[in-house]
Amino acid sequence: MWMYILAFLVAALIAWKFLFSKREEKPTFSPAAIKFDSAPKITLNSNKKAKKTKKEGQIGCKVLFGSQTGTAEDFAQTIAEEAETYGFFSEVVDIEDMTPEDLADEEFVIFTLATYGEGEPTDNAKDFYDALMDESCNPLPSLKYTVFGLGNKTYEFYNAVARRVDERLLELDAQRIVEKGEGDDDCSLQEDFDNWRRKLWEPVCQAFGIEFKSVAKVIKPTYILKEHDSAAKQSTLVTWNTKGINRNVIDVKHPVMCKIVAKRELHSPSSDRSCLHLEIELNEKMKYVAGDHVGIYPENDPYDVNQWIDYFQLDPNQIITVASEDAPNRPLVGPCSIRRLLTNFVDVYAIPRKKLFQALAIYATHDEEKKRLELLGSSDDAGWSAYNEYIKDPQRTLLECLEDFPSCKPSFIHVIELIPPTKPRYYSISSSPKQHPNTVHVTAVVLEYKTGTGRVHKGVCTNWMARKNVESETHHLPCFIRTSTFRLPKDPKTPIIMIGPGTGVAPFRGFIQDRKHTEGRGDSILFFGCRSRDVDFLYADELQEHLTDGSLGKLVTAFSREQDQKVYVQHRLLEMKDEVWPLLKDAYVYVCGDSKSMSKDVHKALRTVVMEAGNKTQKEAEQFITALQTKGRYQQDVW
CATH class of the missing domain: 3.40.50.80 (Nucleotide-binding domain of ferredoxin-NADP reductase (FNR) module)
Known part of the structure; x- marks a missing residue:
């Protein structure tokens, strides 16, 4: 995911230089709500990332992810970290950077593949998937592999992509050394994944002649946070202009700021809910078809951002960069203020995952609190029972958890590393380019409900859009179009x-x-x-x-x-x-x-x-x- 941020920041810096001598009174922001990676040490693009060196005799393990929201990528990182503990040379790779032909040179590949929509591959997996399914694809008899699929049983084509990829690889004579795993996002995705990977490494080690030993993984921080003098860094802060950008690609990795030109309430005043109609002006290079989706990166509520700032006793205006300890001079995000980091880059509302509790246990100084955190982070039956009761069912957030464990004082940067990035929200476009060629319309209920802890949860994106004042200079949204297969028949006479x-x-x-x-x-x-x-x-x-x-x-x-x-x-x-x-x-x-x-x-x-x-x-x-x-x-x- 860091590659998303890097690509975005590079484009923004170019735009800033281009526009520096032509300043106009145009909306800017610094920087946009682009994905902030919660996972690996090494996730920058190929010409920027810190290099790892493969030792002589070390077996390569490449983990390819096809992800729409980031979960499959997070799972891929977990697998790669575990692979290293067993002596493999592991790499996490976006599947869009691979071709089926590349697999012939790999020793061992693990796929984490999400299914999207009507049994379709994710956006980043589509090209690889199509090439693999093509009848001209060459056999892969030397490839050893396994697959974990991420799906949702409420959908008709549950885990269709992982199943088809698995079947196709077998057709191509590849060697599956561990049975395919499947996770259900509607019920128990994380638990399904944990159960599968607990059974993963023993047969994998046997297949490669490696001694299998159960290894306790210690969750240590791998990110570092650098503070900068505000005045010295002011000139390097990324600013973004909504016009004049020479960009050929606008997608999930490269959104552009789009202006809200109209907003109105669709429910009557007597309604106890709110439903918004928004009209968003498109960049001239953005095209859509009726049935497509618009992706929007939201901002977190200032009240909740302030809660984080107060808890960790941070200076919200402090200019920082975040980097991997392996490459401290190659920023993963920034320079930006801590407030901007918490507003745009991280999901402060995320329900904590087990990996986070494993890390929190290290910081707890009270024995009972440490034991409780270790239980919440464990993957046995007792651990899942405790996790579901305390975390999943009441939808308890990280700050709510930390209030219950006062002896646990984790470092801010370690927490940032372990929580998910801000993800785009997708909305079915409620207009047609035949009638509205320059705008997309969005129809969205403003989500608000009370959780099991009594906290009032507000939908991040819908409430942010509801707060937008169309007349102000901040009424812009980072947007992109996602193509859908939800299409009218080609023959208009079809009922x-x-x-x-x-x-x-x-x-x-x-x-x-x-x-x-x-x-x-x-x-x-x-x-x-x-x-x-x-x-x-x-x-x-x-x-x-x-x-x-x-x-x-x-x-x-x-x-x-x-x-x-x-x-x-x-x-x-x-x-x-x-x-x-x-x-x-x-x-x-x-x-x-x-x-x-x-x-x-x-x-x-x-x-x-x-x-x-x-x-x-x-x-x-x-x-x-x-x-x-x-x-x-x-x-x-x-x-």
Whole structure:
């Protein structure tokens, strides 16, 4: 992840030099909320990173990660650290920097691969994945490997990428020396990973003729924090201008600052919740298609940043750089102020992982506190039980934990090393470039709820956007477009069925706008649900206009709280089975919204529609639905 920061800072420095003699009154920030790596000593790009030297006779172990949010990369780093304790020469490598042909030269490769969306590889793994699946890919008989997959069982294609990669490598005659592992992000991802890697090293050592010994890993700090004189470093602080940047690539590693040009509340004043409509002006090189996502890097709430500053007794204006102890003169982030570090680069709300408790135990001076921290950091059954009860279920944050362990006084830089970086938040774009070519629209509920500890948790990005004043100079967001496979049919005459309760209507607003500007469009039905037509019926007036001008063929609503018996979109789907079934023979079906219950209930309802209106058995109905998915005619954008 450090490569993200480095690439971003280099581009920003170039921009600063370019604009230094042409200063205008344009918005700046210093620097943007780009990922701050919580993991390895060596993660800079190839021409900057500190070099490790492979000893004679040492076996190479390359850990390749395909990651969308950073978790797979974090797992890769954990594996690499453990590999070193067994004598391997380990390297963590972004899979986008490898090709399948490169694998022929490797002794041992471990893949940590996340599945994204509808069974797709992550953005950084796509090129490698496509090349591996190509029939021209050469055999790999000398490669020894294993795979750990990161998925979510609420999604239809659970861990599809890891499974396909594993199967393909076997087809190419590679040697799998440990059974593939799979983790479920909906339930027990970290526990699944820990259980898998506990069984990993003994067979690996046997395969390479290495003596296996259980090694206790001591979590020691590997980052250093350098303080600088503010005046001396002022000229090197990175500033960023929203215009004039000559950049060919704008993506998760290279976002650009985009201006919020409009913001409004979509719920009525009587609502106890808030839902924002934002319009964001695009950089001229940013292009999108209806159905794509916009990624936004948020800023942490100033109140919570101040809590960290107070706890660690920091000077918020102190200018610092963060570096690896292996390469102290090659900054990983900075120079920037401590406040900027905590505001933009680190996830101060992250639920602490077990690795962090293993490190905290080192700092505790009270015996009982040390034992408790060691238990929370352990991976046996008792450790997981304690962790789930104390950390996971109540969603306890690091500062809340430290308050319960007063004898534990960890160093600030060690904590920064061990907590996750700030990650981008992704939103389904609720507009079409055919109607809004220069802006993307975002539809987002402002998240706020009480955790098990009594703390009020506020969604980081939505609350940050809610605080933005469109008239101020700080109303910019670091953004990029992420391409999606959630697409309208190529033939506009194809019927479409859209099912999107709440903010799930977002991409369908874009679809309808797209069809408004398309000739010869086919039938379309939108199933929309909310609590009450007078409180949270999103875009009600717009949808009525689309019905009037023919952009939308039919709107079916489900207002769950307007009658004694709650009614949801799946109920409306069943009520209209005789109208839906004839469309299903040719239509594309789209579902957007909650993955835990809504999408599953809609799936069941569709199966029932096929059974009852199509006069099919349950098995035949499932086969029909599966065929829709295989042909790309049943697509989901769920979270």
